[in-house]
Amino acid sequence: MSVLALGLNHTTAPLDLRGRFAFSLEQIPQALHGLRGRLQRAGAPEAALLSTCNRTELYVADQPGDGRALLQPAIEWLAAHGGVAPGQLMDHTYVLEDRGAARHAFRVASGLDSMVLGEPQILGQMKQAVREADAAGTLGSTLHQLFQRSFSVAKEVRSSTEIGSHSISMAAASVRLAAQLFEDLADINVLFVGAGEMIELVATHFAARTPKTMAVANRTLERGEKLASRFGAQAIRLADLPQRLQEFDAVVSCTASSLPIIGLGAVERALKARKHRPMFMVDLAVPRDIEPEVARLSDVYLYTVDDLSQLVQSAGEKRQAAVQQAEAIIESGVQSFAHWLDQRATVPLIQALRAQADDWRAVEIARARKLLAKGEDVDAVLDALSRGLTQKMLHGALAELHASDASQREQVAQTVSRLFLRTTPRDPGRDER
Structure with missing residues (x-):
């Protein structure tokens, strides 16, 4: 999956311009549907919208690919809401992708990106934004993970540092x-x-x-x-x-x-x-x-x-040590989310592999049942079933080995070896028997 954060806040845009892009709670459901309708044409199934006094931010998640493909339709949609040209809006926005988007979300939730360093209100506002996205049906598994991890990081920052102890709201x-x-x-x-x-x-x-x-x-x-x-x-x-x-x-x-x-x-x-x-x-x-x-x-x-x-x-100047501690906690959270995101990229392949294996199994079981119905020996049928499954599983790897040229063969061989020649832990009970 690819995650993109697009926004403007008190550090990038003046007050009157921020006002053009503010959304009330009542406006958010309809806005999310309009946003997702625009983004779905670019392939993005997930969207969330955070709008506070100091910021308006879009978070979107797409299938694996170039997350920047989402940027133009998102900018056009937001610019239309504020009644400004896309180019003018881009002069006051920030765009962050994947790790950068996660790091930003974690910093926002923890109060490190707030006008008042360490202020706790933004966390409640983010939770409300998640509830609105969930109710609108635009919160998928990727953004759910992003925000839940944001809340967890923010909780750890609050409990482990003094980031909010001297906060002046x-x-x-x-x-x-x-x-x-x-x-x-x-x-x-x-x-x-x-x-x-x-x-x-x-x-x-x-x-x-x-x-x-x-x-x-x-x-x-x-x-x-x-x-x-x-x-x-x-x-x-x-x-x-x-x-x-x-x-x-x-x-x-x-x-x-x-x-x-x-x-x-x-x-x-x-x-x-x-x-x-x-x-x-x-x-x-x-x-x-x-x-x-x-x-x-x-x-x-x-x-x-x-x-x-x-x-x-x-x-804020008195809390620089706490800020450094908070940033370390956030960075750890970013690494964890990035690992999860990388794993998500392999989900379609895993699903395809499981589906292929199920198809092979179904074919071999159907063949075995026909042989048993004809009165074939059970041991012979089981042997044929196991050989059939083994041949199907090895066919692709053996074909790659045979088809690879000299420059590729060693790398292919190493990959096949890692996949199929792993040693399995011995069962001590077998030796005893």
Whole structure:
């Protein structure tokens, strides 16, 4: 089998371009079917799609051959989704094959390729991507092995190294930035827009600082109420957000919306009503939830995921020893997966050999039964059956020996010797009998 990984992330593409290639969970099943339909024309039966705030990656697996044959249709499909030319997309993507693809997947799962070094969220997001591919029927045995080994490697990295012990998450970074702006976080009102895992993490970090009030705005009020109840917060309708925005000193947003939900005009009106008291805003969504023009307002402090990444890099410098340990674990996992992948390449041959042997056996058994039905001696029939099978098994090897020229004969002879003249372990019991 051949495995190919194609993607773009926070190191290869700017935020706005990444936003063009983001997939919500609801979009992934249909996207996978469309992707596989495109790739099947190139012969690829397996596909998985990972889409997070910081990356969009395709993993595909094909029958033995040139995995690069998958690249062009995959690029064209992804470029069409983002509404850009394939050439423009290629300027911001990375393409990895077989060992490289495995190494990348293992590093992603272990948090080594994250914007926040060692962050654990990506592992859950990868597991969700696998579930989506499995439900869509695009997860075959090769990608299943790749991802299960990714999870195993990530678990070993977590348990054997300190890669995540000093990790500063995006959520913690948001609180740190807010604390730099406001004298006391206990005196501010905080609004969370969205009700997903990231907002839950941010709300947990803010709740530890006991702000004056907290509120959750979500498109589905019931889900917003469920999250709000965990933190003693108020739930409000997303549709009411423009009228309520002025009430909040800090706004953290992370939804799956394909378009901004907090516009420049709404923020300008909120600032006017607040008499230009500053607002702290964090946009953790990709694509953006908050229009980028909001950052130009003098009384707004707006941070994106890319801004926050710079805040957490210093913590990464303290974990270089742990990174080296993690890389060693990952490399061991890559070697193991590559060995498995090489073995998979021989599966069709093994299946063909077994089928051929079964055909020979069936022919000889049918012949033996006819002879027995005619009253032939049992020992003679068994002898004929064994000779028939032996001749069939040796025919190909003997034909190759006879057909090979002088330059090939020694190599063919060595191969035949290894295949047919291996000594078998002696059975001590036979000597005793």
